[in-house]
Amino acid sequence: xxxxxxxxxxxxxxxxxxxxxxxxxxxxxxxxxxxxxxxxxxxxxxxxxxxxxxxxxxxxxxxxxxxxxxxxxxxxxxxxxxxxxxxxxxxxxxxxxxxxxxxxxxxxxxxxxxxxxxxxxxxxxxxxxxxxxxxxxxxxxxxxx
Amino acid sequence: xxxxxxxxxxxxxxxxxxxxxxxxxxxxxxxxxxxxxxxxxxxxxxxxxxxxxxxxxxxxxxxxxxxxxxxxxxxxxxxxxxxxxxxxxxxxxxxxxxxxxxxxxxxxxxxxxxxxxxxxxxxxxxxxxxxxxxxxxxxxxxxxxxxxxxxxxxxxxxxxxxxxxxxxxxxxxxxxxxxxxxxxxxxxxxxxxxxxxxxxxxxxxxxxxxxxxxxxxxxxxxxxxxxxxxxxxxxxxxxxxxxxxxxxxxxxxxxxxxxxxxxxxxxxxxxxxxxxxxxx
Numbered sequence: 001x002x003x004x005x006x007x008x009x010x011x012x013x014x015x016x017x018x019x020x021x022x023x024x025x026x027x028x029x030x031x032x033x034x035x036x037x038x039x040x041x042x043x044x045x046x047x048x049x050x051x052x053x054x055x056x057x058x059x060x061x062x063x064x065x066x067x068x069x070x071x072x073x074x075x076x077x078x079x080x081x082x083x084x085x086x087x088x089x090x091x092x093x094x095x096x097x098x099x100x101x102x103x104x105x106x107x108x109x110x111x112x113x114x115x116x117x118x119x120x121x122x123x124x125x126x127x128x129x130x131x132x133x134x135x136x137x138x139x140x141x142x143x144x145x
Numbered sequence: 146x147x148x149x150x151x152x153x154x155x156x157x158x159x160x161x162x163x164x165x166x167x168x169x170x171x172x173x174x175x176x177x178x179x180x181x182x183x184x185x186x187x188x189x190x191x192x193x194x195x196x197x198x199x200x201x202x203x204x205x206x207x208x209x210x211x212x213x214x215x216x217x218x219x220x221x222x223x224x225x226x227x228x229x230x231x232x233x234x235x236x237x238x239x240x241x242x243x244x245x246x247x248x249x250x251x252x253x254x255x256x257x258x259x260x261x262x263x264x265x266x267x268x269x270x271x272x273x274x275x276x277x278x279x280x281x282x283x284x285x286x287x288x289x290x291x292x293x294x295x296x297x298x299x300x301x302x303x304x305x306x307x308x309x310x311x312x313x314x315x316x317x318x319x320x321x322x323x324x325x326x327x328x329x330x331x332x333x334x335x336x337x338x339x340x341x342x343x344x345x346x347x348x349x350x351x352x353x354x355x356x357x358x359x360x361x362x363x364x365x366x367x368x369x370x371x372x373x374x375x376x377x378x379x380x381x382x383x384x385x386x387x388x389x390x391x392x393x394x395x396x397x398x399x400x401x402x403x404x405x406x407x408x409x410x411x412x413x414x415x416x417x418x419x420x421x422x423x424x425x
């Protein structure tokens with residue numbers, strides 16, 4: 001029987017399941033190595049050479065070099081492991097998250113302060129984000145984008 | 146005999162720890178978050194636990210993908226704050242309670258919940274941020290802590306129902322420990338948040354508030370929420386909320402709410418906080 005992957009119809013979301021974990025094992029273990037300061041120094045000194053020490057795919061290495069976090073996620077990266085890369089770069093979770101959404105950080109922060117990205121229109125792939133005026137409940141004034 | 150007196154539930158956002166460590170708690174952005182814990186700090190001054198069983202998750206700090214325990218209990222004498230990539234937080238070392246921890250491990254495993262036993266583990270913001278929120282910035286933590294780590298990084302985490310039933314087993318275990326101890330059980334993580342992909346920043350205030358309502362009055366119903374509902378409604382990282390069900394299961398069904406707080410945002414996350422008190 002195939003794995004139940006009923007979460008695959010959620011837009012803009014990759015669940016770190018068995019399939020992703022198998023694909024991303026070496027990518028994530030490389031990230032884990034950046035927990036140690038001497039490794040961070042070696043990585044910063046020559047990123048490509050450091051990456052070549054790991055049995056990662058070329059696609060994974062290029063995604064790391066480009067700091068393309070969405071691509072890293074599609075290639076099996078998990079956000080808590082990828083956090084070691086943006087921490088090494090001196091970036092916060094907020095900065096990384098805004099980058100993954102394609103928003104400028106001030107816009108992303110403003111969206112969060114206004115209540116975050118609404119689940120309306122963001123539950124299923126293909127669902128329309130536009131709701132009729134006045135349909136939002138009082139408890140749910142948040143708007144995405 | 147040891148007794149469970151109360152449960153504390155709170156989000157454990159790393160930026161909250163950073164705000165405290167960098168002295169930013171009075172900033173307009175952070176002040177509303179910390180205001181929500183003022184009652185809690187006064188309350189815990191007068192209701193000091195001997196031991197906290199602290200349910201949290203590791204965020205790729207102590208556990209890489211080499212080993213992924215679903216439920217793990219910290220039985221060590223002490224636990225150091227983890228270096229999460231920018232040096233360890235300058236917070237006190239966490240002092241364990243090995244005797245009670247081993248008692249819980251033995252009782253719960255024989256009660257058919259197969260825990261992993263941990264004798265060495267650094268603890269990350271998942272554990273230290275709730276400590277800071279409740280106790281502020283003391284030189285030493287005022288109580289002992291048994292870290293209880295739950296996998297919510299690798300899908301699938303344990304089901305909500307499994308967590309809830311485990312909580313009940315933890316209660317039986319703690320209440321069969323001979324020493325006269327005041328034990329609190331804390332559930333941490335959540336509430337709605339998503340840290341990854343184009344949907345990052347998702348917050349579901351309706352879901353969160355309904356969760357808080359039922360945490361108090363109808364935890365049996367909460368325990369039935371399937372994983373797909375957490376990830377769709379509360380974001381891919383919102384599934385951390387299953388950890389609250391462990392702490393809820395360890396409390397009496399009619400535990401009373403003493404304090405409730407909800408605020409959006411702390412960085413990417415909705416902050417939820419509850420204190421529930423067991424009948425005395």
